[in-house]
Amino acid sequence: MTDKPQFVEERGQKVKLNNLCSRGKSSLRQKDVSNDGPYAVYGASGLVGTMASFQNAVPYVAVVKDGAGVGRASACEAKTSVLGTMQALIPSEGIDRDYLLHLVRSLHLGDGFSGSTIPHIYFKDYGKLPVRLHSPAEQKRIVDIFASIERQIKVSKQQLDQLDSLVKSRFIEMFGDPVEENRWARITLASLCTKLGSGATPRGGKAAYKTSGIPLIRSMNVHNGYFESKDLAYIDEIQAKKLDNVTLHKGDVLLNITGASVARSCLLPDYLAGGRVNQHVSIVRCDPNRMLPRVLNSIFTSDSYQRFLLEHSRMAGATREAITKDDLETMTVPLPPLSLQYKFAAFVAQVDKSRFVAQQQIEKLQMLYDSLAQEYFGD
Numbered sequence: 001m002t003d004k005p006q007f008v009e010e011r012g013q014k015v016k017l018n019n020l021c022s023r024g025k026s027s028l029r030q031k032d033v034s035n036d037g038p039y040a041v042y043g044a045s046g047l048v049g050t051m052a053s054f055q056n057a058v059p060y061v062a063v064v065k066d067g068a069g070v071g072r073a074s075a076c077e078a079k080t081s082v083l084g085t086m087q088a089l090i091p092s093e094g095i096d097r098d099y100l101l102h103l104v105r106s107l108h109l110g111d112g113f114s115g116s117t118i119p120h121i122y123f124k125d126y127g128k129l130p131v132r133l134h135s136p137a138e139q140k141r142i143v144d145i146f147a148s149i150e151r152q153i154k155v156s157k158q159q160l161d162q163l164d165s166l167v168k169s170r171f172i173e174m175f176g177d178p179v180e181e182n183r184w185a186r187i188t189l190a191s192l193c194t195k196l197g198s199g200a201t202p203r204g205g206k207a208a209y210k211t212s213g214i215p216l217i218r219s220m221n222v223h224n225g226y227f228e229s230k231d232l233a234y235i236d237e238i239q240a241k242k243l244d245n246v247t248l249h250k251g252d253v254l255l256n257i258t259g260a261s262v263a264r265s266c267l268l269p270d271y272l273a274g275g276r277v278n279q280h281v282s283i284v285r286c287d288p289n290r291m292l293p294r295v296l297n298s299i300f301t302s303d304s305y306q307r308f309l310l311e312h313s314r315m316a317g318a319t320r321e322a323i324t325k326d327d328l329e330t331m332t333v334p335l336p337p338l339s340l341q342y343k344f345a346a347f348v349a350q351v352d353k354s355r356f357v358a359q360q361q362i363e364k365l366q367m368l369y370d371s372l373a374q375e376y377f378g379d
Contacts, residue, residue, distance in 0.1 A: 018127035020095050024088025025055035043083040044069045055081040059097040061089040066120040071110020099139040106377040153365045159358045171298045179304035184336045190329035195285035199246035199277045202239045209233045214240040215275035219256045224301045227266050243276040251293045253284040262321040263309035265300035294345040
């Protein structure tokens with residue numbers, strides 16, 4: 001049990017994180033989740049099942065403590081549990097759960113990890129970090145401000161989802177299901193594409209990245225239907241020279257080929273032509289005289305082809321999701337007439353104008369969130 005913290009006004013008193021919260025229970029394994037009761041169990045990717053009992057009786061914050069997404073924090077309600085890959089943080093008396101959530105997020109606990117080893121963070125270490133403590137009234141004010149920003153982000157994301165559904169519906173209407181139907185002749189990606197291949201991470205991993213230079217696209221940048229520029233990495237000319245074989249061209253389709261984000265696909269933004277990709281992202285460069293990149297990306301992001309890619313990534317008993325170059329080369333896609341492809345591409349271009357506005361709004365709101373987090377919780 002931690003002592004009741006003492007509050008001060010203005011920018012907040014400096015205390016250690018473990019003065020504001022204590023460790024909750026987080027010892028469950030996935031095989032322990034029996035799905036036999038009403039109490040939710042959460043893992044790094046969200047809800048993983050239910051149980052007849054619960055480990056944490058009050059609302060708390062859960063932090064991913066190892067593996068993919070390490071350091072990511074989320075809010076959990078009372079009478080729930082988390083897997084052992086998560087750490088439950090129980091707010092101390094007088095500490096608002098959502099205030100604790102935003103404070104922990106501001107610490108960026110997952111930063112600084114690189115290489116092939118599985119990252120781990122421990123409360124016994126990060127619990128000693130100095131943080132700012134605000135009064136209960138100020139905590140509420142801060143939480144309300146962040147809640148307003150998050151509501152606006154949610155509205156913009158819903159707009160993006162609606163636009164995505166519109167494009168997918170139009171695609172099915174014009175071309176049919178790319179997996180289940182056979183309206184058109186099919187062609188292998190090896191025959192269709194002039195480039196299929198992924199790159200590498202420079203020696204030294206994240207520590208070797210630069211603050212500016214030549215863009216290096218990683219799996220975190222590639223999302224279904226859109227490119228996320230936040231946390232875009234950069235390398236220098238010498239590092240880039242070693243990755244010349246994966247130099248990006250305008251019109252390239254990007255496809256995540258390993259890990260938890262496998263199968264995500266988007267078009268390369270034009271301004272990133274000349275950049276490189278790491279080993280988790282494949283360039284899929286189709287012959288534009290046979291298939292337009294917008295159409296190929298819509299095939300990849302369709303519901304049925306996403307299922308196909310995900311199932312393929314888990315074949316042969318692999319311990320980690322992966323799509324190899326050989327896999328890609330043998331995959332087939334429908335090849336509709338170019339005239340029809342151009343009609344679809346024109347429709348998508350119009351929708352993309354609305355997507356751009358919504359995406360810009362999300363980015364502006366996220367920048368505002370980050371700025372306020374620095375103001376409230378930073379030095």
